[in-house]
Amino acid sequence: MSNEQLDLLREQLDELNMDLLNLINKRGELVKKVAKSKPNQGPDKKYDPVREHQMLEKIKNQNEGPFQDATIIHLFKEIFKAGLELQEKDYHKEMLV
Amino acid sequence: MSNEQLDLLREQLDELNMDLLNLINKRGELVKKVAKSKPNQGPDKKYDPVREHQMLEKIKNQNEGPFQDATIIHLFKEIFKAGLELQEKDYHKEMLV
Numbered sequence: 001m002s003n004e005q006l007d008l009l010r011e012q013l014d015e016l017n018m019d020l021l022n023l024i025n026k027r028g029e030l031v032k033k034v035a036k037s038k039p040n041q042g043p044d045k046k047y048d049p050v051r052e053h054q055m056l057e058k059i060k061n062q063n064e065g066p067f068q069d070a071t072i073i074h075l076f077k078e079i080f081k082a083g084l085e086l087q088e089k090d091y092h093k094e095m096l097v
Numbered sequence: 098m099s100n101e102q103l104d105l106l107r108e109q110l111d112e113l114n115m116d117l118l119n120l121i122n123k124r125g126e127l128v129k130k131v132a133k134s135k136p137n138q139g140p141d142k143k144y145d146p147v148r149e150h151q152m153l154e155k156i157k158n159q160n161e162g163p164f165q166d167a168t169i170i171h172l173f174k175e176i177f178k179a180g181l182e183l184q185e186k187d188y189h190k191e192m193l194v
Contacts, residue, residue, distance in 0.1 A: 028163040065126040
């Protein structure tokens with residue numbers, strides 16, 4: 001493969017990274033909205049293991065690779081955790097108002 | 098917020114999860130192509146810290162939140178690591194042929 005072809009692949013990878021970034025942040029906004037829809041709950045109440053399990057099952061069922069289910073689950077758990085931290089930050093901000 | 102509105106937000110979240118799943122797997126395919134473009138290199142040669150740093154800088158520069166840069170960097174490092182593991186798996190498969 002020529003260097004030109006490699007450069008092209010890397011450009012595509014950079015574009016894909018940006019799409020991923022936008023989607024992850026869009027997910028963050030959505031998660032904040034969900035949290036706001038459950039008022040009067042402490043930060044520990046934001047974590048809903050049943051709902052998380054449901055989401056992970058749906059994701060696993062749709063996974064066609066190349067990443068294995070275990071890898072996909074690991075990545076999504078990290079994404080969920082980040083979302084949860086975002087909700088907790090918002091909760092503490094509210095408490096300070 | 099009504100239960101109906103919460104259900105709608107959760108539907109949107111499920112759709113967004115699917116978009117993320119597709120994008121992560123698309124990235125996996127692309128990363129495999131990049132790896133194939135560098136033949137005769139051992140698995141340890143697949144990791145390119147300079148290129149990783151470049152990608153992370155571009156991502157950080159484009160990050161508009163709500164997630165903080167540190168969170169975004171953490172998530173992308175996990176995604177990169179998964180891609181690297183995919184390349185290593187492919188390399189070992191080639192060695193067995």
